[in-house]
Amino acid sequence: MKYILLAGLLFASSxxxxxxxxYLKVPEGFKLSYFAEDVETARQLARSESGTVFSGSFSAKKVYAFKDTDNDGIADQRWLLMDGLKAPTGIAYKDGDLYVADVNKIIRFPQIDKNLDKPKSEVIYDxxxxxxxxxxxxxRFDSEGQLIVPVGAPCNICDANENYSKIFSLDLLTKKTKVIANGVRNSVGFDFHPQxxxxxFSDNGRDMMGDDIPPCEINKVSFSGEHxxxxxxxxxxxxxPEFGQGKKATDYSRPVLNLDAHVAPLGIHFYRGEQFPKGYQQNLLVAEHGSWNRSKKSGYRVMLATVESGEITDYKPLITGFMQDEITYGRPVAFLEMPDGSVLISDDFAHKIYRLSYSSL
Structure with a gap:
């Protein structure tokens, strides 16, 4: 069964x-393989210290776990940790516990590696x-242990109340939230600069203004509460055209990079490893999930953004072929860098988790 994204929702497609x-093209020296297959609508990935890889999902409503016990780059064990959720797309791991975001709530799986066969869970925020x-x-957790959580706009375009269109930090001890960023339509991917x-963060631009506007965006937060x-x-x-009257563009922060309209950037990741060539280190991987309401499809690729002194100076394809001749074969979502420097990439259309590795030999 395949799924397509229309109006922000996944629908089954035959x-x-x-x-x-x-089908997928990568630069010379790189190799793509399957880390795991049949991972229905795989979304964000996380990893424990012992090497267990976790995946959220979209319409599958499931949370998965995988292990590569012989270190060959292919998962040979898997678990279904939970089923029947709303949209458990976001996951993070910290201090032995797995955290899952399911629309309005955060679910914690305590000491998950010790309980893969019989996982326990509790709602810690709703x-x-x-x-x-x-x-x-x-x-994603920040350096102070705060959980960073986005809340998108409940619409294509609207001026919603203070609970929407923001990125929050959540203190798991006090259960208090703080606004990190305002004016964010729909971010489903962010990372902290290594230095x-x-x-x-990525942000998906609004729909229904035509094929070529407005752009999707890559942004960075320079101060708390930035708009x-x-x-x-x-x-x-x-x-x-509906909400801009009487407002000034100079009152709001501009993107670090304007992307093409409707490419739908999701996961972004600063590459920190040493397996890839030097030109990839400290630079940004971007998953362009792909358009749904454009007369000719755009996106459907993994990009590399070169970052210098806080600016993006180059933006070029890293993996292409997810869409060919207007036929969709896959939609990249999120990244997980492994200890050896390879990178896992989820695909919620093809239901795969790929492994991207590099060798100069």
Missing amino acids: ANAEIALD QFPTDRHHGWKFL TNELW FGYPYFHGDDIAD
Whole structure:
């Protein structure tokens, strides 16, 4: 069974568009393989100290775990940790515990590695909005142990209340939240710069303004509570036809990079390893999930953004072939860097987790 994303929701599709590894093109020296297959609507990935890899999902409503016990780059054990959730897309691991975001709530699986066969879980926070539209999440812990959680707009375009269009930090002890960023339509991917520790995030631009506007965005947070324009302005200075009247573009932060319209950037990741060539180190991997409402499809690829002094100076393809001749074979979602420097990449259309590795031999 395949799934397609329309109006922000995944629907089953009977189209026969099975992906094959030789469809996907990578630069010389790189190799793609399957870490795990049949991972229904795989989304964000996380890893424990012992090597267990976890995956959230979208419409599958499941949380998975995998182990590669013989270190050959292929998962040979798997577990279904939980089923029947709403959209457990965001996951993070810290201090032995697995955290899963399921729209309005955060679920904790304590000491997960010791309980893979019989996992225990508890809801530790349930005060986020219940809207499913842009309600799916991405999770990451900051350097102070705060859980970073986005809450998207409950619409394509609207001026919602203070509970939406933001990135929050959640203190798991006090259960208090703090606004990290405002004016964020729908971020489903972020990472901290390895040197500056600034939070960089992707944001999906609004729909129904045409094929080529507004752009999707890569942004970085320079101060707490910074406003990135939604719903008043998009990209650098594109006024929204419904909400931009009477507003000034200069009142809002501009993107680090304007992407093509509707490419739907999801996961982003600063590569920290040493397996890939030097030109990849400290630079940003971007998963362009792909358009759904464009007359000619865009996105459907993994990109490399070169970052220099806080600016993106180059943006080029790393993996292509997920879409060919307007036929969708896959949609990249999120990244997980492994200890050996290889990178896992989830695909919620092909239901795969790929492993990207490099060798100069």
